[in-house]
Amino acid sequence: MRGRMSTMGERIVLLDEAGQDIGTAPKAESHHGDTPFHLAFSSYLVNADGLVLLTQRAHDKRSFPSVWTNSACGHPAPGESLRAAVTRRVKDELGLAVTDLTLVLPEFVYRAEMRGVVEHEWCPVVRGRVTGEPVRDPAEVEAFAWRDWDGVRALLDDPSASPWFVEQMGYLVPLGSPLEWPAADPSLLPPAVLW
Template structure:
């Protein structure tokens, strides 16, 4: 059986695609600008899912962050990539994928020297149940009230990914469950 090599879309400074590269080779001390996404998943009660990155992660191991992040494959629609990644990383079915911060972009350097350099639109989604995350991706997870998350990130920013703090700041206090999207009834995990 042939293993599929996951690729990321490389971008120029204006955000125009200029090629692709294997995901496994992109994140280094000199990471090229590439396309990604972040997603904040809410439940039927309006709580947001936060995850603690697995200790085996190459960058920001063990820090708490937004629900999940990922990279769309070349030619893949963001909504399709987000649904795919939620299933792979969190074992979670989601719906109502909605753009929240379509122009979000950041560059951050991990303590190990690895750079994140992404044009990274931010989305919200609603969960259909609780996550059952992959051990190589997520160490822990929790549903929290959005206001509590804002307070925790403000009080202890070192415990969270830098992009989470920047995303919450970009929302400027308006961070809450999406009101325009229908939120399904929670489904018990099987």
């Protein structure tokens, strides 16, 4: 129940179209059919063998249950840096310590809907390195799999892939394998968050 306990009082950072902080809202009450534009992140975790961790969201999650996606997603808390948010969420969801964080897609924005729940996020994409095996929080992660880059790209043809993963891969595939992804300029992040 790590995830359930840690997200009960969690607040998301609301954004205007320019990425400026315009306030906060309770996370638990903010994801619905008219979800406000807010700050989030996606991470891709790579191990020493160059394999990427894919995760399946828990079946009972309110937003986008059971979809397969990138390693971990989350929301920076008000005043929390992007690096700190990724580190916190990877530890909470997967029991892993993440190192060597690299900002890859600072300007990724998407909107998606599933079963009446909308995600509408400015969602920077980050790569990190991890060692060891995940110890998943079952309230957040149903299953996980380590895949080589060809295996990650194969998920694009799977109807269970998350819409944000599919959109992100449109930008990531041309960059090569994850260990080749170049670092992006942190000044391109929304003004509401520090790297």
